[in-house]
Amino acid sequence: MAGFLLRRLVNYVVLIAVATSLAYMLAATALDPRSNYEGRNPRPPAAVVDARLSRLNLNDRTPLFERYLTWAGAAVRGDFGRTWNGDRVNDDLARRLGVTSRLILLGVVLGSVGGVLLGALAAVGQYGWFDRLSTVAAFVVLAIPTVVLANMLIIGAIWLNDRLGAQIFLVSGEVTPGLAGGAGAGLLDRAKHLALPTVSLALGQVAVYSRYQRNMMLDVLDADFIRTAMAKGLRRRTALVKHGLRTALIPAVTYFAFTFGSLLVGATITESVFGWHGMGEELVASIRTNDVNTVAAIACFAALAVLLASLASDLLHAVLDPRVRVG
């Protein structure tokens, strides 16, 4: 098993290097940081712009490959360079990674657990009222764009706040600036901010997982081994959970790891609607501002996130399905 993971890890490192290099090349060719300076009023002299761009390793007059080598040399040491106006990319990203992690962690966990349970329940009562209801609900959520869903949640939360006359849900940002009170009050404030974005993320996840898990579970429900488990004397419910859900969970685990990885940079809309300054928002902003180094760094981070997630899914898979370990 250890050998298997090591081999996987080596493969992943190669993949990350390739993906990041390609992303850098693409960003360096397509984005034009020079225009950021030239568009200023008054327009700075060309020599000054050139010198500044060269210092930031963003000068399009330096050959692409040369810039790439400079960038890659630093990136290998963990330094992703500077943004177009001279800030350190690393500091900026570290802060935003924290924000995004706090945002999506709870949503993804709630979404996947809820989705799996919902899907399994729906499958057990196939074509029953719960199955039909959850199917309709899942498709409604899937059909509504995230931005609409998030704004509907905000409207609903404000209405509720007004009706109750208390600020139960806070709809913008991560914390209330300048909040008085101790750690307890701070934590409560964070929870109030977190509730809505978490629900918004979780709903989408639940919808996807429940469909997925329902099909997995249906495959397993008619399996002979469920019948064997019941023939041993297990109650139907026990047999379904211990032998059915356990087996049907294996594919969902793979899916879980990948959603987690891709949401780290993909929760852009949720972040901007709720005013959280996370990775997704930063990616869009950096493309708009021709920030080559930040784009490349985020691409590298995204690749890392997906591949770490896939490593985690390999591990989880091996835990759930011992055949992987021995065979």
Place this chain on the structure above:
Amino acid sequence: MSAPVLAVTGLEVRFGDVRVVRGVSYSVEAGEVLGVVGESGAGKSVTSLAVMGLLPRHARVAGSARLHGHELVGASDRELAAFRGKSISMVFQDPLSAMTPVYRVGDQIAEAVRVHQRVGRGRAAERAVELLDLVGIPHPRRRARAFPHEFSGGMRQRAMIAMAIANDPDVIICDEPTTALDVTIQAQVLEVLKKAQCETGAAIVLITHDLGVVAGFADRVLVMYAGLAVESGAVRDVFHRPRMPYTIGLLRSVPRVDTGKDVPLVPIEGGPPSPAALPPGCPFEPRCPVAIPECAAAEPALLPVAPGHHAACLRSREPGGPALAYDARESGGPALAYDAREPGGPALAYGGRETGGAVPASSPRPPRERRAVVLEVDDLVKHHPLTRGAVFRRRVGTVHAVDGIGFDIREGETLGLVGESGCGKTTALMEILELARPQRGRVAVFGRDTATLSPRERMAVRRDLQVVFQDPLASLDPRMTVHDIVAEPLTAHGGRDTGPRVRRLLGLVGLEESDAARHPRDFSGGQRQRVAIARALALEPRLLVLDEPVSALDTSVQAGVINLLEDLGRRLGLSYLFVAHDLAVVRHIADRVAVMYLGRIAEIGGTGLVYEAPAHPYTQALLSAVPIPDPGKERERRRILLEGDLPSPANPPSGCRFRTRCPKFRILADAARARCVQEEPEVRPLEGDHAVACHHAEEPGVV
């Protein structure tokens, strides 16, 4: 007579509007074995699942099933769960899918213990090891930690039996427990079942379609047809004095390994009715050769015909019973019936060739040496590389699927290629069909070496070499009509105006002309296989390769297809390479037989010689393991039980490949053994048309 442990009365099961089981009653006493036989769709499995309360929820069950007087039908899940696995347990057909893939075998057995007994984890695990030891799993302590996929089919079934007897049940229901297994493994598992019965004193309900298994194992028999019990009684009564025409037909349609071609198979016409569209009277009436008009009026009740013997047939109490009428009908023999139905005979229908090649059925065949060789295989080898790694693939071993086999087939002759699964028979067949240069050795079809064929010549040879596959549903395109299917080989070889030709071919295989417009799904299994045979015959081949052509068919239908193949072969002068695992079928159809073991030929020769005087210990064991549907004979036979499973073809034993399981090897002196270990036996001729690959074939065996 003691009180029955399990008494089923008037059990009915319906799925929606379809009544699948229509009032079945039986009872079993402690220590008794009840065999339930019938074809697929007869309702055997559904009956037993209804008793266990394991049917899907949309099934509606009525009637009564009492276990020690406790009513099981309609009981809640909680009540049933208390009985299941404790007083009544079950062994299922497919042992691979019947075990949860992600739990260790030992844990699954321990779970069965812990559900009903208040014991700790450690004690339950101990008990699981004891049970595995009891059912004959070697190294039980180590094997208990294995996962189901690491077990072979036979071992999984043993583990299932271990699970079933974990709580010392009073009734064990076995649903086709050996159907998915090879005969030698089947013999082992039946032995384990007997042992399990001795150990627990349980009553056994043995559901099977194999009459031989019932003959050897059951005390009483219940014959089911179309959701009804149509005959029941002591095993000797039912087998020797059957009173229901269906039972009679079933017994006469089963090929037997102890009788050759001299006892013709009598197929039952048609196929089992669909439970959704049952005939109004006796469900067997449309197929019954002795039906009288009253039969179509009402369903006959299951009435006593002799002490302890019941049958559901209006004519069962006539003097002599339906069997007499059966015999009267057959005075001309089946051949007569064939001739009567086909004026001019199939040869005429076959097309222009009967003037040339076809051998008239009546004239004696010239001796084997004077007939032309149609297929010659010499030292054929097919090895598959075993590789590991995704990025850097490297070879870590070799699967010796076929490892140097040789045989020849002469004109008008049938060679049966038999062996257990994994012995390489299908691989050998595919290598021959490839018509390419083999990895080693030589294949010559109609005297032409396949290694030297040009693509054009290969196409020409394919005209004369056709194939019929095992599963007719999978090998026929569901979207094509029968006409298109049968005409396809003709058009592929440039034929035009295929209509008349297809009609003749359909007539040849016993189908109607109007069937040409229908699709494969409209046919029963036997009819589909006839379509596949018609397709194979379309190009008037001289050699037909048949890969398990009847193993997917029900017994009563199987006989019809075997007879058809025999008849066609005789009349059209066809040669067959008939690959099968069923030794009884092969005995019926083959002139010569080759027995394969682990990619090598163990024994080859005339069917009579090989079956009557098998020289190879493997052949002897194989033949002794095939159950005979005759309770008298079956119980007197001595069975050679082989130990263990087939070794992996990736790592065959040195010297003689069979020595690890050979019963003779065990009784040999050390010096004689050394030869088996060091020297691989070549196929060497014995007297007559008989050759064997065993160093010690002449020495007296264990039989």
